[in-house]
Structure formats: C-alpha cells, structure tokens
Amino acid sequence: MNDESVPARHSAADALQRAARGKVSRMEHFQLRAIRRTLEPGVLDDTLRWCQRTIGQQWITIATSRLHRIHHIERLEFLAPHKSFILVCNHRSFFDLYVLTAALLRWKLRHRIVFPVRSNFFYDTAAGFLVNGVMSFFAMYPPLFRDKRLASLNALGLEELAELLMQGETLVGIHPEGRRNPGDDPYQLLPAKSGVGRLIHAARGVPVVPVFTNGLLPNNLPRQVLSNFDGTGIPIHSVFGSPIDFGELLAEPPSARLFTRLSERCLDEVRKLGQEEKALRAAEQQASAGSVPAQSSS
Numbered sequence: 001m002n003d004e005s006v007p008a009r010h011s012a013a014d015a016l017q018r019a020a021r022g023k024v025s026r027m028e029h030f031q032l033r034a035i036r037r038t039l040e041p042g043v044l045d046d047t048l049r050w051c052q053r054t055i056g057q058q059w060i061t062i063a064t065s066r067l068h069r070i071h072h073i074e075r076l077e078f079l080a081p082h083k084s085f086i087l088v089c090n091h092r093s094f095f096d097l098y099v100l101t102a103a104l105l106r107w108k109l110r111h112r113i114v115f116p117v118r119s120n121f122f123y124d125t126a127a128g129f130l131v132n133g134v135m136s137f138f139a140m141y142p143p144l145f146r147d148k149r150l151a152s153l154n155a156l157g158l159e160e161l162a163e164l165l166m167q168g169e170t171l172v173g174i175h176p177e178g179r180r181n182p183g184d185d186p187y188q189l190l191p192a193k194s195g196v197g198r199l200i201h202a203a204r205g206v207p208v209v210p211v212f213t214n215g216l217l218p219n220n221l222p223r224q225v226l227s228n229f230d231g232t233g234i235p236i237h238s239v240f241g242s243p244i245d246f247g248e249l250l251a252e253p254p255s256a257r258l259f260t261r262l263s264e265r266c267l268d269e270v271r272k273l274g275q276e277e278k279a280l281r282a283a284e285q286q287a288s289a290g291s292v293p294a295q296s297s298s
Contacts, residue, residue: 012160013039016142020153028123028143035132035141039112039164049112051137053105060102063225064236067215070103071239071280076209081110084165084172085207085243088196088266090274091175092186093216095224098136100211100238101173114164115173116157119143144195158195162202174199176266186214187274189267197262204250210266212273213238214281237281239273 013036020029038044079085087104089096101113117140122128132140142157164170178193200208215236217224227233246265252258 012156012163016153016156016160019156023150023153024119024145025124027125028119031123031129031132032143034129035138036160038138039114039141045112048137049110052101052113052139053110056135056137056139057102057105060098061106064099064102064228066228067233068099068103068236068238069280069284071237071276073103073107073240075240075242076104076107079207079209079243081108082169083207084111084168084170084203085209086165086200086203087171087173087209087211088176088244088270089173089211089213090186090189090270091177091180092214092218094180094219095216095221096175096213097139097173099216099236100213101139101171103238104171109171111169111171113139113171113173114141114161115139116142116144116161119145154195155198158199159202161199165203165206172199176263176270180218182218187271187278189271189274192260192263192267194256194259194263196266197259197264198254200246200262200266201250201254201259207243208246208266209243210241210269210273211238212241212270212277214274214277235281235284237277237284239277239280241269241273244269 017029017033017036020032024032038048087097087100089100097115101109105113113136117123117132122132122140123143132138142160144154144157145151161172165172174196176192176196177190178195179190181188181190183190200206213236215234217227224233244266246262249258249262249265
C-alpha cells in the first residue's frame with residue numbers, strides 16, 4: 001500500500017460518516033463507525049481476515065459439504081494474489097455470497113471480504129451487529145438504505161468500496177439485481193440496478209468476476225444447514241466465469257445510463273453462466289438417475 005492511498009480512503013469513509021450523522025439512528029451511526037474501523041490496516045483487520053478464511057470458511061464449508069458443487073474456479077487462476085476484485089452474482093438467497101466466498105477462501109483467497117447489505121436489522125439493531133460479527137466477521141459493509149431520502153449515503157458507501165478495492169487485497173461481493181429474486185425460475189434474472197455499475201466505474205481497472213449459483217434456500221439458515229445432513233437438501237451448483245471485458249464502456253464519462261449499462265453487462269455474463277449451471281445440474285441428475293438401476297441390479 002502506498003502512502004497516498006491512506007488519505008484518499010479516509011476521505012471517503014469520513015464523508016460517509018459526516019453525511020450520515022443526524023440522518024440515521026444512533027445505532028446505525030455507531031455501527032457504521034465501528035465496522036469501518038475494522039477495515040483500517042492493523043491488528044484488528046488482520047485478525048478479521050484470519051477469522052474469515054478459517055473459522056468463517058470452515059463453518060460454511062461444513063454446513064454445505066454434501067451439497068455444494070463448485071465449477072470452473074480455475075478461471076480465476078490468473079488473478080494476482082494481492083489485487084482486489086469484484087464478485088458479481090445472481091441473488092436467490094441471503095446466503096449466496098457466504099457460500100461463494102467460502103469456496104474462494106478454501107481455494108486460496110486471502111482477501112478481506114466485504115459486501116453491502118440492507119441497513120434494516122443488520123445496522124439498526126444490536127442483534128444485527130451481533131449476527132454480522134459472528135456470521136461474517138463484519139463482512140456486511142457498508143449498509144444500503146431503502147429510504148430514498150438516504151440515497152446519497154448509498155452513493156458515498158459505493159465510493160468507499162471503490163477506494164477499498166483500489167487499496168488492494170479486498171473482495172467486494174455484490175448483486176447486479178439489487179435485491180433477492182423470489183421468482184420460481186432461477187434462470188430468470190431481475191433487471192439490473194445501476195449501483196454495481198457505479199462501483200465498477202469508480203474502481204476502474206479492478207477485475208470483475210461473474211458467478212451463477214443455484215440451489216440455496218431463500219432465507220432459512222437452520223433448514224439449509226440441516227438439509228446438508230438429513231438428505232433433504234438439493235445440490236448447490238456454483239459456476240465461476242472469467243473476468244468481464246467491458247470494452248470501451250469504462251472510458252466513458254460517468255452517468256446513470258452508463259452505470260446501468262455496466263450492470264447489464266454483468267448480468268449478461270451471469271446469465272450465460274446460468275445456462276452452464278443448468279446443463280451441469282441436468283447432467284448430474286441424469287447420472288444419478290442412471291445409477292439407481294445399476295445399484296439395484298447388483
């Protein structure tokens with residue numbers, strides 16, 4: 001890290017805190033300040049990185065060990081070990097980014113992981129602070145506010161994420177769809193939101209890796225974990241893609257339309273991986289069906 005990156009990082013983080021003061025609750029402002037402190041280089045940041053790649057990775061791996069199939073993670077081999085990158089994926093479950101980052105940490109990733117999360121519950125309650133710390137070691141940052149009056153805070157949060165990415169050794173996981181897709185068809189994605197494009201444009205040069213995952217339960221952690229062991233869970237397939245080529249889009253001046261186009265480009269790649277996942281899932285189902293007669297006749 002060079003010396004020039006520190007003031008720049010403080011400027012974005014401090015701007016977010018100043019802008020939030022008086023606009024959000026005391027609990028939200030306290031958590032915003034406290035969790036941001038964990039991202040400062042030092043013992044606390046090093047400790048949380050270790051916790052994410054050991055304790056966090058291990059419990060998620062154990063909880064999905066019989067169900068999670070990871071495909072084409074070798075497409076990430078070329079990524080420099082100390083460079084940041086953005087992970088963009090479809091959003092079917094609250095646990096999407098947990099299982100994906102656990103797979104990356106188990107592979108060889110050593111980055112500090114962060115992903116934006118809705119402020120409701122996770123930032124406006126003490127229980128949310130506890131869940132954030134225990135489940136993710138404060139990966140859920142910064143908060144995203146649904147109230148349109150706080151839209152400027154969301155933009156400042158994305159600016160801080162961009163500066164964290166530019167600093168290095170950071171993985172930001174984010175959903176181009178913006179919210180969880182409750183539809184029946186996992187391959188039908190919601191329209192792209194501009195926030196992802198804003199982040200990508202602000203962090204120009206940081207690789208963006210697409211991934212499609214399917215099979216997780218929407219929002220029931222106990223049932224998800226139990227299904228891994230009692231035989232009721234369905235396979236979870238995650239297909240990683242090569243970093244996205246945005247062509248000349250990143251050279252264009254920032255605008256709302258450009259941000260949406262960048263997000264749409266991400267969803268195009270995620271959608272292609274969805275078709276890969278669909279074929280892989282069908283092949284597994286076919287192989288499983290074919291194995292039943294063979295076992296019965298032996």
